[in-house]
Amino acid sequence: MQNLPKNLRTRIAPTPSGFLHIGNAFSFILTWLIARKTKGHLHLRIDDSDSTRTRLEYLEDIFENLNWLGLDYDSGAKNLTDFQQNYSQKDQFLFYQKLLNELIKKNQIYACNCSRSKIKKSSLSGKYLGFCQNRNLDFNSENVAWRIRIPTQKWISVSELFEIGNPTKKVLLSEITDDFVVRRKDKIPAYQIISLAEDMKENINFVVRGKDLEDSTIRQLFLAETLNLPHFQKALFWHHPLILDQKNEKLAKSKGAVSLQQMQKKGQNSSEIYQLVAKYLGISVSENVTLSELLEKFNLSESEAHFMEKFHLIK
């Protein structure tokens, strides 16, 4: 296991495009446990940049459920009004655009007007093959996405909390991604840019996220390198295995996974979620376990040993 950063700064980053479900709670609790155990700083960031998907009830749901789960945090919006007045990412587009301008200046991005169906037809993998790379389309014309050029032989280093025997994993970028979109056709900066910009703003040095976001991490590390943001490049990551549903499928909001709201309505208690986390971490707890009891018993090195066994990681 790698050492956690001194003066750890981490965040939880829900997206208000659906009701929070057990998978979100799980990831947030893991983050909270590490932040509190190390006396680090925990920031709440809400990714509401995509106004086509954001809904007020989902925003309310975030605050209600963080409260239900007992998860406190050190910075970020205290409630819905505070969020709307001071923290909405929709007010930050100029800040994100600065990073995009920097990429334009460095000649790292280009405009692309290919439709989704055209891209689908042109490659079996569905990957974008760089059709617009040298077309010099105008960045400011309507209906163009901005894409970043991915070099063919570029290796990206990722510092993983539990990368066994190899503290820094190296990944060949072109195997992970095509020339990905950094600004969408609707002119909204892409998630990769926003996430990086927000983490940069908060000096985040430790990120807990599910394994499904590992490829996003690689993309963001490449952006950080391109934009010369060494702080984020040095961040430590924990890409935890995902909690699966009874059919062994990933819990996703879109598939109608059990929401925390539904659990509350059924009269279920948050200790059921703490128990699930405890089981995952290899901690034995009572049925009515509280969050503070979980925090008291949580020990990262002991949990690491448990992971080795459970997820068949080889030492």
Ligand SMILES: [Zn+2]
């Ligand atoms: Zn194109």
